[in-house]
Amino acid sequence: MKEGPGDWMTVGRLAKVAGVGVETIRYYQGRGLLPIPKAAGSFRRYPASMIQRIGFIKRAQSLGFSLDEVKSLLDLEDGRNRRAIQTVTRRRLDQIDEKLGDLERMQGALRDMLLQCEEMGQASPCPIIAALVGPPPVQSPPTSRLR
The missing domain is CATH 1.20.5 (Single alpha-helices involved in coiled-coils or other helix-helix interfaces)
Incomplete structure (x- = not known):
């Protein structure tokens, strides 16, 4: 599904909507769990789909999966394998x-x-x-x- 122009947000807005800190988003990016979007002007804009991805990460962690395991699961998220x-x-x-x-x-x-x-x-x-x-x-x- 393609996001429309109104479906993009700043890292601060994404953090607030997803219920995590900006530092958490940056940490997840550093671990390869979230992509780093290209800068649009003076700041980066994140698609709304990142809210679901962060939710996936948090739910997997609540089940005891390590972040390395979460990364493996995200790589398989289409569910086919x-x-x-x-x-x-x-x-x-x-x-x-x-x-x-x-x-x-x-x-x-x-x-x-x-x-x-x-x-x-x-x-x-x-x-x-x-x-x-x-x-x-x-x-x-x-x-x-x-x-």
């Missing part, structure tokens, strides 16, 4: 699953320490502090998931 879109999304889901596992392990460890602290009473030092002062826990190497 479903396999590539699915690959980016599957990778993100795997990262989320891994983080959830880490959070569940942390939650379990903190619950156990809290329970021990509550059960030991005032006569003994709280095991939470002892656990934090002791040597760091041994971490297993990251596992890669193949699909």
